[in-house]
Amino acid sequence: MDADRVNTHTDARSETIRSATLELAQELGFAKLSIEAVAARAGVGKHTIYRRWPSKGALFLDAVLSSHETILEYPDTGDIVADLREQILAAVELLARPPLDGLFRSLLGEAQQDAAISAALNERFIAPQTQRTIDRLEKARDAGQLSPDLDLELAMSILSGPIYFQFLITAQPLTHDYIDRLLAALFAGLGPRP
Template sequence: MADRRAARAADRTEAIMRATLDLARETGYAKLSIEAVAARAGVGKHTVYRRWSSRGLLFLDAVLSLNEQGLGYRDTGDIAADLREQMVRAVTLLGRPPWGPLFQALVGEAQHDPEVAAALNQRFVEPQTADTVARLDAAKDRGQLAPDFDAHLAMEILSGPLYYRLLVTQQPLTDAYIDRLLDALFAGMTPRPS
């Protein structure tokens, strides 16, 4: 009995998140409402509110549920190649539908809703930052980067231009742009001969 109840609850949760994504794609996040989501999912709006306290937190969960491919790093021993591979995967995810436009709307909501901003930071930004810093620190430990190399600053230098293009200028995020970005970054990060 408890297993059946848990399965029904999981099915409802999935239906609500699917309805949220479908409606956000169709009408845009600005027109998304809990009432419309509930109607599309075939549940009462109280069922939605029991799971999520706001439209923004519901949207956050729905969007993050799409990130099935993950953005972790391989460690091939070549820091530039590993960063490039991860950045290409991130750009592919963020730069194309369905994730790209939904993620842009989510970041927009985070500017107005501190709960959404904190949850986005905790569940998406911080894990990506930690993975990048760990990969850069491993390269520094191997002597591939300067001993005084600042991995946290490098993460900001690498991610800033991508978010700038994605959210501000909406210029294309291409493999060639990633190559230019990495070339510029590594010009200042590699160990200098003594």
């Protein structure tokens, strides 16, 4: 996928197309979403859409992420457990609850069959989120709030993996209680007490 096609287009017409995409995705679900329907709703030609996004998956990914990106910044109150909890809750509220949960699940399903969607998801969402996570944890580690030899490269999969597992595999609800217990268990570690 071209870098250009992954980047956010900021012109007004692109915003109109993204809004139409989100509206229609919520009305119809991801499976029934079509570029034709988005074009009609946005009042543009199909070519206008295909010039900006190579597929309906790429368009939907961009529409979701462009409308909400800033919510997923980490707060920095100086308390790393509280800040992680806040950020995980914000991500769960946005992506794993109505109205977007079914659409996000479909998009992640689509990424299993379409390498371009998987690449765009990583480039647009996972990689920057991983960098934010590392930056916030590095600061906390320097402040003595984390294990001094924490493997920062693994932190994203350790913190996010159980959340995605619950969302995509067991399909159980991501309650506040689950997130609190998860953070407690991850901080304490599985190993015996010294």
